[in-house]
Amino acid sequence: MRAGKIIAFIAAGIFIIFSFLFILGGFSPEGQPAWILIGLVGMVIGFGLIFIGTKLSPPQKAGDQVVNLNIDLPGQVGMDTIxxxxxxxxxxxxxxxxxxxxxxxxxxxxxxxxxxxxxxxx
Missing domain, CATH: 2.20.70 (Ubiquitin Ligase Nedd4; Chain: W;)
Known part of the structure; x- marks a missing residue:
């Protein structure tokens, strides 16, 4: 994953969590109705960041797969010449x-x- 995509997802998570808390706070007895509007705007921004994050990296083509082969050898292994x-x-x-x-x-x-x-x- 690229850095921009990771940052977009982290920021989206933060926006969505705090927006949810603003919406809940707007329905509390001490809350203000403007908090609900702030929460909805924050939710839109959060989901917008998720949408942008998914579009940042182009999809891989079928022939662009990278395969790494890792071999774990037990204990001390001596390598002979092949x-x-x-x-x-x-x-x-x-x-x-x-x-x-x-x-x-x-x-x-x-x-x-x-x-x-x-x-x-x-």
């Missing part, structure tokens, strides 16, 4: 891509493409 299954050349993290939810490696040396698999640990 080598190509076909030619034995070293593979870097730049050569691993996520395709259809699976890690796929394309060797920069022999252009072989294969899916990474994890061997069982037992």
């Amino acid at each position: 080598k190509c299954q076909a030619c034995g050349g070293p593979i870097t993290s730049k050569d691993v891509k996520m395709i259809a939810g699976a890690p796929v490696v394309e060797c920069p040396h022999c252009s072989t493409t294969y899916q990474l698999t994890e061997e069982p640990k037992w």
Whole structure:
């Protein structure tokens, strides 16, 4: 979320809460009828800010999705060098891509493409 959108929502919440309190106070025995009008104007401003906040960021296109893959490894993990299954050349993290939810490696040396698999640990 962008900063302008967050500020608009926070300000809208504050306006709506205080406007509601003004409206309630206008109906109390010590209240004044002008408080009801102030409360209604504040409600309009609050809901207007919510409307503006939803329109501040344009909707994302279907192809603009950003996917982050975080891997949590248990305990101390030693990293071995990954080598190509076909030619034995070293593979870097730049050569691993996520395709259809699976890690796929394309060797920069022999252009072989294969899916990474994890061997069982037992």
